[in-house]
Amino acid sequence: MLTEPVTPLRFNRLLLTGAAGGLGRELRTRLKRYCDTLRLSDVAPLGEAAPGEEVVTAPLQDKAAVHALLKDVDAVVHLGGVSTEQPWQPILEANIVGTYNLYEAARLNGVKRILFASSNHVTGFYKQNEVIGTDAPARPDGIYGLSKAFGEDVARLYFDRFGIETACVRIGSSFPEPRDRRMLATWMSYDDLERLVMAVLTTPVLGYSVIYGISDNQTRFYDNSGAAHIGYRPQDSSDRFRSAVEARQPKLDLSDPAVIYQGGAFVRTGPFEG
Amino acid sequence: MLTEPVTPLRFNRLLLTGAAGGLGRELRTRLKRYCDTLRLSDVAPLGEAAPGEEVVTAPLQDKAAVHALLKDVDAVVHLGGVSTEQPWQPILEANIVGTYNLYEAARLNGVKRILFASSNHVTGFYKQNEVIGTDAPARPDGIYGLSKAFGEDVARLYFDRFGIETACVRIGSSFPEPRDRRMLATWMSYDDLERLVMAVLTTPVLGYSVIYGISDNQTRFYDNSGAAHIGYRPQDSSDRFRSAVEARQPKLDLSDPAVIYQGGAFVRTGPFEG
Amino acid sequence: MLTEPVTPLRFNRLLLTGAAGGLGRELRTRLKRYCDTLRLSDVAPLGEAAPGEEVVTAPLQDKAAVHALLKDVDAVVHLGGVSTEQPWQPILEANIVGTYNLYEAARLNGVKRILFASSNHVTGFYKQNEVIGTDAPARPDGIYGLSKAFGEDVARLYFDRFGIETACVRIGSSFPEPRDRRMLATWMSYDDLERLVMAVLTTPVLGYSVIYGISDNQTRFYDNSGAAHIGYRPQDSSDRFRSAVEARQPKLDLSDPAVIYQGGAFVRTGPFEG
Amino acid sequence: MLTEPVTPLRFNRLLLTGAAGGLGRELRTRLKRYCDTLRLSDVAPLGEAAPGEEVVTAPLQDKAAVHALLKDVDAVVHLGGVSTEQPWQPILEANIVGTYNLYEAARLNGVKRILFASSNHVTGFYKQNEVIGTDAPARPDGIYGLSKAFGEDVARLYFDRFGIETACVRIGSSFPEPRDRRMLATWMSYDDLERLVMAVLTTPVLGYSVIYGISDNQTRFYDNSGAAHIGYRPQDSSDRFRSAVEARQPKLDLSDPAVIYQGGAFVRTGPFEG
């Protein structure tokens, strides 16, 4: 958690979906100081509500539950849904139906700003020797990436048609530290995650925007200069982990699709068989 | 039907989905002479199978049915699914689940080329005074357009990962004649439709491509120069209908979103309420 | 004059400024059949008003006169002002103050569509071996070109702010025939001029657009593909004059700025001295 | 004033126009140490000339006065003219006629480098969620922005034709501190202003360039990477004012054009009436 909050702006009520996941647990503590009430939702157990928290169990494919979830909310940080490669059915329900439900609920409840946790797997079929900008068209690397590409299009529609603002944050790899050499490029620290979330929630005009969720890493596949209006300035870098990671993984097989493409191992795993 | 077939190339078996719809009925007669067997599918009645035809009733959301549908097929002309703005559920089933099923079936059956009937409603939120190319990112104008944008992403994934080639044909307005002034720009004759379908099916290398389905109209919102490798050269034009259409619709309300945006009335209709 | 009118659409009253000039005299006869009343203005004598004509003498720098001029007008074809390189003061008055007056008058009178006769001299400092599109930024070649660049910016402002639509037609060389080899590239026939004017006046949505006013010449510096929404399709070409022009001007001095740059002799003449 | 001068390069005589205005007064003291003589001009009182200063009262629309003003000058920092939205007539005189006079005077006096104080209002109709580069075409937000767009075109002409180099500095908001949330993006400190002015005056080759005048703010609408040859590296940032500004202005009306567009309140004020 940052020593200093990023901004003095406060919200009445923020909604954090997917609050039981890895990033969700991190943001649960961090977002609290930016709002009076933090509503948390997931299908996994969230524990007791702390003071200022509201805890809701809401499957995203449950339209009525999601509509209720967005009631009286100022803004949404939507981490909910499946966040790994999985078979079609659960991704269909949580990510495709779920995201549609979320935006319909936002429209009906008058919620006007959403951070949509998109993914680098939306653009996983670009190569690791390409540098792509915030306008790079989707090249999903699997079912999960496909569902996130769909979510970005939902967001685009609800902005063009109803003025609901979204930042599609194509999150790289947000873990305590990078685990392999690809993550030296895609890593985002939790502190930078907080900086990015708050930049999205507080920038005066967000519109429909795409931004890559990475720290200020030396090696990068992504160029965020098209999203400077969001005002995200990362302060961390994967560089301090470089020696350790390289020592652990000195050799790479350059014929491995997981090394060739930005999506890493996602480009060759998944629910495809036969 | 064209006097001369476009090409002497012949297929063993072509699959035409959505064969009971407007364009499907047109193509049913036209495609026959390019293949030994034309398999037709729809959920609506298709009548008797003529010689050289196979008639199949297959709901696209029925995975097993769709897998069977693509067996022993050389290529697919996929018009199936919902083709108008409708509520979420039928579009989800036929267009989202259905298109996913179709590509999975293609992968498992070894089918390598698909014409995906996409739509101008994938890019319906561009303005009528913009000219967009084949690389224009999706700006869907409703649930239908959203489902077609999803289909384009599925096609992209299955090409990048499995080498299944697709032309996403963003069809304008393919009717016997243009009905209003917007359609002077978006109209495609049935003969040009046949030319385009056969260009897609026979071009040596298709890859993943996007092309707009319009005739050689004087007024256009679309620039197909990025798809010259497909070899589609329209021979018709909406121009001969211009006088009649303009006489019928001399005035336009320039503040009407249906006039401002390329998607026409789709941008302000649909299943949204509340 | 075209045998067939381009369109059956009719206007109540069109205003043609600069009606006493070369192009003005051509359009005076041609525009008549597209409107009930054709209002003509110039500072030079316009002769008697024919039936269906209104003749007005209005110096463009005279704000009140211009405001009166645009009263009850459906659309404006603004050819008025200085159309050659001249000293600053007359260009300032007629083209800079004059164009500002015209747009203010349009705003106050509720006129919503204007054809602004811009010029290839707005982009005269591009080279003759460059092909520029409709989005080429201004590189004026003299005071006249500068004033037309200003007019384009006025049009941009009045569209962004007040929704007044304009086509800035960067006219090449509209004469009975091309006079030199540069004009083989820049020539526009009077019939194509009529086609272009009527396309601008009748296209459903014009917005703020730029288009080059040339025929379908074999050699071109300009690419109009960004303006396909206007629906201008030239039918003439300078090619039939090629032999005569080349015979007359077989040699060119490639070190002459008038040969190097698209603006021709304008790039080295003008009111600059000392 | 910077502790250390930016550069050891010295000029014999610099001309600072608009020296009585806000930025003019700042630069009056700062520029002195880079030249032997600093000539100051304005139509407002400038007080006594300090040692090394020359004080001139010269209305920019007075051609003869302006020609005299540029005599024996090495370079010009042209802040003169109207710098707020005002009626057409004063802007026409000071900014349109005045800028033309200035460049004619530069040409006749052999002055080869000019910093032209352009404005973010040249591009005021881009949206606050767009990031624009140094090649963004003009979209002026009012009469003032229009006059600055004209000045940029004058500079382009005088470079293409006469080799007079100009940096059009599209100044954001240069005040002691940012006053509202939009200015967090557009703010430029006076120290950064000095850095930018001296970078423009001393870079070896300037050509015709456009650069945005902002500090190294976290939130930005502008991308200066196309002007790296000028060598402007801001050292300040609006970030230290963020808390105070956000506390003062916690809520924004996202339907207000002043919030939607980069030009802020200029896009809805001005001398337009009726």
Next chain:
Amino acid sequence: MLTEPVTPLRFNRLLLTGAAGGLGRELRTRLKRYCDTLRLSDVAPLGEAAPGEEVVTAPLQDKAAVHALLKDVDAVVHLGGVSTEQPWQPILEANIVGTYNLYEAARLNGVKRILFASSNHVTGFYKQNEVIGTDAPARPDGIYGLSKAFGEDVARLYFDRFGIETACVRIGSSFPEPRDRRMLATWMSYDDLERLVMAVLTTPVLGYSVIYGISDNQTRFYDNSGAAHIGYRPQDSSDRFRSAVEARQPKLDLSDPAVIYQGGAFVRTGPFEG
């Protein structure tokens, strides 16, 4: 040979190198009517000089011979050198040393315009489902393509530095008729070749330009819109050969690099071994 010459312009002396090759023999008869003297060179036998012809045997790697060859020449059509994939040494001598010698000779003899017969093999590693423009960077597919890429860079240097104008004509497949399905896209008729050569030689300003040498084929990988200033308008098309070619080659192996890439079989043949 065209019934009508393309242009009445005449040259005193044209030089045609590589005059004994396939295209050289075609142009030998065609170019004669555009010049008083046609100088022909090759290392292969050229037969007797007809009236108005000069026949020279000049190995391109022979600097002195090439310098003599360009004496008193108005313009050069440089087809000379190796035109197929071959080992390094002959390509080095004829195409690399030879082209350098040619441009040095042009410089020393004051020759100011050259048609350089480049090749589609300069860009052979683009895919057949890509459409590339005249600004596509080199992606040579072998030693031959590499040598042509070098020639284009020589031409660029001699234009930037010495003003010698060149059209680099990336010739597709210029044969009496297309031999396979790839050539349906790359074919150029001999009549169109003549049109293109004369367009290059007579356009007023050529500069350094790149253009693809193809007819108006329905299927294309190339977009010549960036070279409209040259004024090449093909009149032929491969379409009339389509049926025959497709009947002969109904199946393609889409995993064959010769099918995947624009360069065809060149991408997998050549002097590489080991």
Next chain:
Amino acid sequence: MLTEPVTPLRFNRLLLTGAAGGLGRELRTRLKRYCDTLRLSDVAPLGEAAPGEEVVTAPLQDKAAVHALLKDVDAVVHLGGVSTEQPWQPILEANIVGTYNLYEAARLNGVKRILFASSNHVTGFYKQNEVIGTDAPARPDGIYGLSKAFGEDVARLYFDRFGIETACVRIGSSFPEPRDRRMLATWMSYDDLERLVMAVLTTPVLGYSVIYGISDNQTRFYDNSGAAHIGYRPQDSSDRFRSAVEARQPKLDLSDPAVIYQGGAFVRTGPFEG
């Protein structure tokens, strides 16, 4: 030499060609700690081999010698060849034949990664007031630049066809300190050179890449954002030399091609005569 090595990754054997030159001598000491064996080659004397060094005299035009040189090598830093403007013959031999030999040797020896010391003279005919990216096409300023452009194309071919990865490093001016004002933009410190070399050798996926070899200078003509995947982050800047350089060279002649163009004096010197 950097206090800390850039990376813990180690190579068995690196080859450094041109090891007797200015940059070669610098890298000889610096590269040693990243490999077990450093093979050094040049045609000039290299002195005794230190422990862990192998010293080879190999003229690059000697195919057999170069093939032997690349045996058992992990990667190559290819500085060898002529590095100044010289007559055609030595450049042909060392840079054109030599680079071809090097890549053939890499192919035959299975060497998969090369740093090719390209040069800013590949793009020397861009202007000093232009900022170019890593995709800027070659505009060589002389024979030397031409040979480096050829080398870049060789590298492109060997990557597209054989998967040999190369970074073409367009080196600016790598000297102990910048010597003139142009070098303030083009300078690269030796420490940054080491950083860049090691980034190229160790980035997971290099592909075919172009990057400019400069430090983090305030004034720049180059934009490396397209090469962020390499992970080069310069730590030095020419700024600390600015005062000294400007004091030494206060005046520039803006009509001198050496000042106008990025290539500096190279654009007007060289082996051209007559």
